[in-house]
Amino acid sequence: MKEPVELRIDATLFEKLENHLFPGDRDEHGAVIAAGIVETPRGTRLLVREVFLARDGIDYVPGQRGYRALTARFVAEISGYCAKENLCYLAVHCHGGKDEVSFSSDDIASHERGYPALLDITCGGPVGALVFAKNAVAGDIWTTSGRYKLDHMTIIGANIRKLYPSPRMRSPIANPMYDRHSRMFGDVGQEILSNLKVGIIGLGGGGSLINEWLSRLGVGHIVAIDFDRVELTNLPRIVGANHWDAMTWLIKSGIPWLEKLGKRLAAYKVHVARRVAKQANPSIRYDAIVGNIVDELIAKLLVDTDFIFLAADSMQSRLVFNAIVHQYLIPGIQIGAKVPVEKQTKQVGDIFTATRPVLPYAYGGCLHCHELIPPGRLQQETLSETERRNQQYVEDENIAQPSVITLNVKSAEQAVNDFKMMFTGLYKPEVQLQHQLHFARERKTIEVKPRANSNCLDCSDSNRSRRARGDRFRLPCRMLEAPSNGK
Amino acid sequence: MTPEVQRAIEEIQRIFPKHNVEVEAEGQGGAYVIVNDLLIGERYLPSTSWIGFTISYQYPYADVYPHYLDAGLRRVDGLVQGAGLSMTVWQNRQVIQVSRRSNRWNAAIDTAATKLSKVQLWLRSL
Numbered sequence: 341m342k343e344p345v346e347l348r349i350d351a352t353l354f355e356k357l358e359n360h361l362f363p364g365d366r367d368e369h370g371a372v373i374a375a376g377i378v379e380t381p382r383g384t385r386l387l388v389r390e391v392f393l394a395r396d397g398i399d400y401v402p403g404q405r406g407y408r409a410l411t412a413r414f415v416a417e418i419s420g421y422c423a424k425e426n427l428c429y430l431a432v433h434c435h436g437g438k439d440e441v442s443f444s445s446d447d448i449a450s451h452e453r454g455y456p457a458l459l460d461i462t463c464g465g466p467v468g469a470l471v472f473a474k475n476a477v478a479g480d481i482w483t484t485s486g487r488y489k490l491d492h493m494t495i496i497g498a499n500i501r502k503l504y505p506s507p508r509m510r511s512p513i514a515n516p517m518y519d520r521h522s523r524m525f526g527d528v529g530q531e532i533l534s535n536l537k538v539g540i541i542g543l544g545g546g547g548s549l550i551n552e553w554l555s556r557l558g559v560g561h562i563v564a565i566d567f568d569r570v571e572l573t574n575l576p577r578i579v580g581a582n583h584w585d586a587m588t589w590l591i592k593s594g595i596p597w598l599e600k601l602g603k604r605l606a607a608y609k610v611h612v613a614r615r616v617a618k619q620a621n622p623s624i625r626y627d628a629i630v631g632n633i634v635d636e637l638i639a640k641l642l643v644d645t646d647f648i649f650l651a652a653d654s655m656q657s658r659l660v661f662n663a664i665v666h667q668y669l670i671p672g673i674q675i676g677a678k679v680p681v682e683k684q685t686k687q688v689g690d691i692f693t694a695t696r697p698v699l700p701y702a703y704g705g706c707l708h709c710h711e712l713i714p715p716g717r718l719q720q721e722t723l724s725e726t727e728r729r730n731q732q733y734v735e736d737e738n739i740a741q742p743s744v745i746t747l748n749v750k751s752a753e754q755a756v757n758d759f760k761m762m763f764t765g766l767y768k769p770e771v772q773l774q775h776q777l778h779f780a781r782e783r784k785t786i787e788v789k790p791r792a793n794s795n796c797l798d799c800s801d802s803n804r805s806r807r808a809r810g811d812r813f814r815l816p817c818r819m820l821e822a823p824s825n826g827k
Numbered sequence: 828m829t830p831e832v833q834r835a836i837e838e839i840q841r842i843f844p845k846h847n848v849e850v851e852a853e854g855q856g857g858a859y860v861i862v863n864d865l866l867i868g869e870r871y872l873p874s875t876s877w878i879g880f881t882i883s884y885q886y887p888y889a890d891v892y893p894h895y896l897d898a899g900l901r902r903v904d905g906l907v908q909g910a911g912l913s914m915t916v917w918q919n920r921q922v923i924q925v926s927r928r929s930n931r932w933n934a935a936i937d938t939a940a941t942k943l944s945k946v947q948l949w950l951r952s953l
Contacts (some may be wrong), residue, residue: 716892716928
């Protein structure tokens with residue numbers, strides 16, 4: 341298992357756990373976490389899917405060797421459930437203290453007695469234990485290949501918090517370039533941004549703005565995904581794109597074969613974005629991916645990110661984005677702008693921009709629950725052009741839609757500010773990150789009340805949902821396979 | 828094929844046990860499916876037909892539509908035509924396209940098999 345090991349939990353489940361562990365009686369309480377797992381070269385993440393509270397005196401009782409212990413029945417019940425659901429089993433209890441915590445010798449001895457067998461029961465786990473103080477957490481994680489310490493825990497809500505076993509030493513060297521940032525969110529805030537890996541899906545009008553702003557904010561690592569090349573009509577919107585990128589002199593030559601050549605030689609949008617990012621922050625780590633998020637290999641490049649921006653138009657990209665957010669507990673924001681034009685009269689309708697935070701829990705902004713991924717549109721997008729033509733569903737998609745940079749700015753600006761406030765912990769506790777729509781012609785902004793379906797396959801706790809299952813669940817992606825016949 | 832598409836096909840075979848189900852992978856995880864000898868009602872000549880459809884690789888999130896019937900099918904009172912019905916080409920053959928989009932499709936509940944039953948019922952009701 342690759343280190344560091346991180347535990348990720350959404351704010352709603354953490355609140356449930358915290359209220360149980362620290363009800364104010366200064367006593368010890370217990371629980372079990374069932375978690376998914378994702379292993380990447382950047383480390384291992386355990387993803388909290390469910391929290392089972394152990395009832396005092398019933399499931400959590402005076403121990404024979406230590407102060408308290410989970411009953412054998414409770415352990416058997418939950419570990420059996422974890423084995424059945426292919427989840428990791430993590431026993432939880434609390435100690436006194438505030439900013440520092442570690443296991444007692446009794447704790448360690450009980451792990452050594454119990455966890456080898458529990459690894460067998462749960463088909464290889466991992467299994468382990470977590471011990472909490474009010475502002476700290478330590479973990480002892482057992483796998484078939486070895487034993488690991490938990491590095492930290494990330495709590496995902498409107499503010500994104502981290503807990504460690506003990507207070508961290510901060511780097512004493514601050515980059516003077518970010519002096520004005522540090523005056524707002526401190527050197528610590530700047531360091532947090534510099535350690536983030538952020539995904540951007542779609543590097544068109546909206547995505548290219550996000551790309552530049554993240555780079556100037558000092559984000560350390562960007563993964564930019566887009567399969568498209570720069571076109572002449574993109575130049576008024578794509579940050580940093582120039583006529584050379586669009587091969588304007590070939591495109592405007594009036595000679596068909598030169599125009600075709602120009603299209604083939606035009607720069608990929610992600611390469612323009614990389615150039616812009618490097619200009620803004622030469623030390624940024626940048627992965628410019630020419631590809632489609634609908635393909636599994638491309639989608640998997642995002643599973644170890646800390647945040648994802650979706651700035652692409654298709655329903656398929658929404659589907660995959662929403663799945664990654666919930667399956668891997670990675671918060672994200674979808675942005676977009678729409679300028680409806682009536683087909684016959686050419687009258688412009690209600691122009692609106694959207695900024696839609698999606699946090700990985702029920703009522704967190706799930707795009708399915710908000711009916712923003714229409715199943716019919718999804719079906720059409722999976723068809724080839726010929727199939728679409730045969731089905732006579734060729735609608736407006738090949739007709740260019742209106743698009744203006746200032747509308748892109750409107751949705752992207754709110755998204756990047758949300759991102760910055762979340763990671764620097766500056767949102768007030770009462771803030772709810774609801775979907776926001778701005779109607780340009782009315783100069784009006786509205787917030788959309790959060791929705792959740794109890795059987796949603798992405799955000800719900802239903803046993804069919806993908807939430808927090810990590811690597812042990814399939815993303816809804818296109819598979820590359822050789823066609824075969826079968827009956 | 829994706830596991831979700833495979834499960835959808837297994838369900839079709841379970842719900843329509845007496846009907847030959849032809850399946851061809853479409854290369855990206857989805858499948859072309861034809862269910863043979865389905866009763867579509869006495870108002871048609873013949874009263875049975877195969878019904879074909881594509882299950883896309885993003886099933887069950889994606890709707891399953893349109894469905895296709897043998898182009899040679901006729902109604903006892905004339906051609907098979909009307910709202911939601913048209914002639915087209917599917918899998919290199921002339922077919923009658925049945926467009927029944929489910930605007931309330933729920934990925935947690937609706938399946939390719941239930942959708943096929945609904946299309947069959949709709950055809951019988953015409």
